[in-house]
Amino acid sequence: MKINIYRFDPDKDESPRMEEMEIDLPEGRDLMVLDVLELLKAKDPSIAYRRSCREGVCGSDGINMNGRNGLACITPISEAASRGKLTLRPLPGLPVVRDLVVDMTQFYRQYEKITPWLVNDTPPPAQERLQMPEDREKLNGLYECILCACCSTACPSFWWNPDKFVGPAGLLQAYRFLADSRDTATAERLAALEDPFSVFRCRGIMNCVSVCPKGLNPTRAIGKIRSMLLSQGI
Amino acid sequence: MARLPTMEFDGVIVGGGGAGMRAALQLAQSGLKTAVLSKVFPTRSHTVSAQGGIAAAIGSEDPDDDWRWHMYDTVKGSDYIGDQDAIEYMCSVGPEAIYELEHMGMPFTRTERGRIYQRPFGGHSKSFGKGGQASRACAAEDRTGHALLHTLYQNNLKAGTTFLNEWFAVDLVVNQDGVVSGLVALEIETGQVVFVKSKATVLATGGAGRIYATTTNALMNTGDGIGMALRAGMPVQDIEMWQFHPTGIHQAGVLVTEGCRGEGGYLVNKDGERFMERYAPTAKDLAGRDVVARSMIQEIMDGRGAGPDSDHVLLKLDHLGEETIFKRLPGITELSKTFAHVNPAQEPIPVVPTCHYMMGGIPTNVHGQVLTQVADGNDAVVGGLYAIGEVACVSVHGANRLGANSLLDLVVFGRAAGIHIEDAMRQGVGHRDPADEDVDNATARLARWNESTEGESVADLKRELQRIMLVNFNVFRSGDHMRRSIGDLADLRERIARAHLPDKSRVFNTARLEALELDNLLEVAQATAIVAEARTESRGAHARNDYTERDDDNWLCHSLYFAAEAAEKGVRKRAVNLTPATVEPFQPMARTY
Ligand SMILES: Cc1cc2nc3c(=O)[nH]c(=O)nc-3n(C[C@H](O)[C@H](O)[C@H](O)COP(=O)(O)OP(=O)(O)OC[C@H]3O[C@@H](n4cnc5c(N)ncnc54)[C@H](O)[C@@H]3O)c2cc1C
Ligand code: SF4
Ligand code: SF4
Numbered sequence A: 001m002k003i004n005i006y007r008f009d010p011d012k013d014e015s016p017r018m019e020e021m022e023i024d025l026p027e028g029r030d031l032m033v034l035d036v037l038e039l040l041k042a043k044d045p046s047i048a049y050r051r052s053c054r055e056g057v058c059g060s061d062g063i064n065m066n067g068r069n070g071l072a073c074i075t076p077i078s079e080a081a082s083r084g085k086l087t088l089r090p091l092p093g094l095p096v097v098r099d100l101v102v103d104m105t106q107f108y109r110q111y112e113k114i115t116p117w118l119v120n121d122t123p124p125p126a127q128e129r130l131q132m133p134e135d136r137e138k139l140n141g142l143y144e145c146i147l148c149a150c151c152s153t154a155c156p157s158f159w160w161n162p163d164k165f166v167g168p169a170g171l172l173q174a175y176r177f178l179a180d181s182r183d184t185a186t187a188e189r190l191a192a193l194e195d196p197f198s199v200f201r202c203r204g205i206m207n208c209v210s211v212c213p214k215g216l217n218p219t220r221a222i223g224k225i226r227s228m229l230l231s232q233g234i
Numbered sequence B: 001m002a003r004l005p006t007m008e009f010d011g012v013i014v015g016g017g018g019a020g021m022r023a024a025l026q027l028a029q030s031g032l033k034t035a036v037l038s039k040v041f042p043t044r045s046h047t048v049s050a051q052g053g054i055a056a057a058i059g060s061e062d063p064d065d066d067w068r069w070h071m072y073d074t075v076k077g078s079d080y081i082g083d084q085d086a087i088e089y090m091c092s093v094g095p096e097a098i099y100e101l102e103h104m105g106m107p108f109t110r111t112e113r114g115r116i117y118q119r120p121f122g123g124h125s126k127s128f129g130k131g132g133q134a135s136r137a138c139a140a141e142d143r144t145g146h147a148l149l150h151t152l153y154q155n156n157l158k159a160g161t162t163f164l165n166e167w168f169a170v171d172l173v174v175n176q177d178g179v180v181s182g183l184v185a186l187e188i189e190t191g192q193v194v195f196v197k198s199k200a201t202v203l204a205t206g207g208a209g210r211i212y213a214t215t216t217n218a219l220m221n222t223g224d225g226i227g228m229a230l231r232a233g234m235p236v237q238d239i240e241m242w243q244f245h246p247t248g249i250h251q252a253g254v255l256v257t258e259g260c261r262g263e264g265g266y267l268v269n270k271d272g273e274r275f276m277e278r279y280a281p282t283a284k285d286l287a288g289r290d291v292v293a294r295s296m297i298q299e300i301m302d303g304r305g306a307g308p309d310s311d312h313v314l315l316k317l318d319h320l321g322e323e324t325i326f327k328r329l330p331g332i333t334e335l336s337k338t339f340a341h342v343n344p345a346q347e348p349i350p351v352v353p354t355c356h357y358m359m360g361g362i363p364t365n366v367h368g369q370v371l372t373q374v375a376d377g378n379d380a381v382v383g384g385l386y387a388i389g390e391v392a393c394v395s396v397h398g399a400n401r402l403g404a405n406s407l408l409d410l411v412v413f414g415r416a417a418g419i420h421i422e423d424a425m426r427q428g429v430g431h432r433d434p435a436d437e438d439v440d441n442a443t444a445r446l447a448r449w450n451e452s453t454e455g456e457s458v459a460d461l462k463r464e465l466q467r468i469m470l471v472n473f474n475v476f477r478s479g480d481h482m483r484r485s486i487g488d489l490a491d492l493r494e495r496i497a498r499a500h501l502p503d504k505s506r507v508f509n510t511a512r513l514e515a516l517e518l519d520n521l522l523e524v525a526q527a528t529a530i531v532a533e534a535r536t537e538s539r540g541a542h543a544r545n546d547y548t549e550r551d552d553d554n555w556l557c558h559s560l561y562f563a564a565e566a567a568e569k570g571v572r573k574r575a576v577n578l579t580p581a582t583v584e585p586f587q588p589m590a591r592t593y
């Protein structure tokens, strides 16, 4: 099988290049893209990419496979490749550090901006704060985000304004805390998102939803934040 | 070597998993200058993979639950070489540690009354083993580790902890007095090498499951903290004790949680027989992990394994119904579809016992202070150094860890170490200056790899090491095989010392990291092999064909391994603590489930 892989080492290369590598795939088993990367790396140890859990839960190996963002470790070759060809690139829209490794600073900064922790200044009880199952249910589809950046780097609004538009991942987490019955900072959280960019730059293109490897729906969360902001404005 | 650039902190925590971040939170909240140095972005640490739960007697499912029962179960689970003072501490402060996590915002699953949901886990009982199965594992669906780790990261952001993300710790800097004064680390993105100076250095580097060819562990679990400690002359304790989890997905190694059996799933052989009823009539599928793993291998060896090669057994869940599976085990459903190509609501999952957890580690007291043994056989504290989490051996897991006790260990002892460091700083512990050559010592192996010009490849040597361990240090062990492996590993050490790093580039050079990790894998593998061969009995996870019984007369003790002397002088022993402060000690008994 032929694999085209994006190569760039700032110390050696003037500009990025695509390298074609050939690899024999074992018969009868559908490898994941990460397995293929590991096979390539055994041949050429200089290929750089991030990975850790190899089971889709740590969010390290978001990359672009044949034009589509996803996690290398849970994307089978059969799904990623088309007509025996596979092109691997770093996530789009973020500066490349080397090969498939991108600089995630902007992405993390947007996450930090949404006050990503529970705020509740009432003195805690001796045991846990109670939360009814129906309230806890509201966090499902939100708390599972693994910060892989597949969504934000597929979002045109984030490409154009990575410094001002919080992006789908950050907004999903913003809503995770707005939706938590234990959180008391709703007004402050909304106030921080009111400007024309943080939320309102979302154009509802839904790229984020279609790439999220955890099946989460940032667009829906953004919609909920919008209606909270609008109803508060009235 | 030229002087390295230096950074200074009050406390440096190597590792951004659950243990490291719990300790960091304690320090940052007290206003100390704290840094977490981690080779992966913190939420990518292995803790994120933990599925089933975190154990503590919070009495949500059973109002009568008692931390003393939890303590009894943990001591019994450890096959009596867990330290009873440490287990007492962990189980008694456990509930408080859970409430703290909840107050920080951790999204636990809830009961109808709004309390934290608890599920049954293996080896947890009521009334000192006499009252049946206990539901004690506090859970966030089957993503407990994810929920815990993200919550801790979020609270560290709130507390203003400094994060040195994607920095790789190379080696400890130890001064002439044997005191640790910091470490040498490598910034992965730039390749810059720095001396990180600190008044207290905390190793929270997690496990080393990657010494085995298949494991439930993440690729980053290469035992770096163990390697660093051994090279600095500190011992490791009970390193022969490796837990094999009963339900790793056949071939992939990916874990499906014991919570599956907690929710009512069970194991069957190729005939569809629920075989655990024969091996553990009372606890059945929720017996201790070592017991279940051995029973599975026995079934396979007796020809009752499933599949074309009769090399695994089956975990049956379909009878639980789609709704329970979807609500309680959503992550498992995803994993088994991806890695076993089965939908657990319809078909059983193929599973085999798979390397999962390192019970042994760097010996510490309950404050996380690292211990060594001095000439008279007594313990002595190593100045400036702490260890917490899976890399440490405090020891609450002894020869076999109970499910859901590791996450508890992380937060309880992470916090305890933080508190101890805070006190030490208040009493005025300062920086300890190393000599230039002490810093040079800590850069030696980096220089070795950087100067290599030819030799074998890191990937090949790693594969060989992992295969030796998988074949010879599995669920059952034999003296002959272990002795042969000790020789093979000694050869491997010489070959690794001459191996080649072809890529010498600076920026994000992951080949260099893998070379540095290989040194650490080797340290862990060699220690495991030598001590496993020396412990001439079967206890907990250590089951030998040639010494099939537990030998309390000679081995009701910890093993202690020093890298420099083991080949000549053998393995040392250290007494187990049998004196808890508030309860009567639990005396060793035969372990049946
Ligand atoms: C699949 C799976 C499921 C599990 N489920 C459960 C469960 O349900 N309940 C339970 O109690 N336990 C469970 N465990 C066990 C538990 O998850 C681990 O024991 C625990 O998370 C280890 O945490 P830690 O903080 O010690 O280390 P880790 O989370 O492994 O973190 C180690 C940290 O050290 C850093 N590090 C390592 N080496 C270096 C270096 N050289 N330089 C810089 N940084 C370094 C890493 O970057 C990382 O941040 C499970 C384990 C597995 C494998
Ligand atoms: S829906 Fe909004 S956030 Fe999602 S990709 Fe489109 S513009 Fe971006
Ligand atoms: S929302 Fe999905 S795609 Fe976006 S960062 Fe989270 S897990 Fe990744």
Ligand code: FES
Pocket (backbone or CB within 6 Å): A050, A051, A052, A053, A054, A055, A056, A057, A058, A059, A060, A061, A062, A071, A072, A073, A074
């Ligand atoms: S390696 Fe963790 S998500 Fe792929």
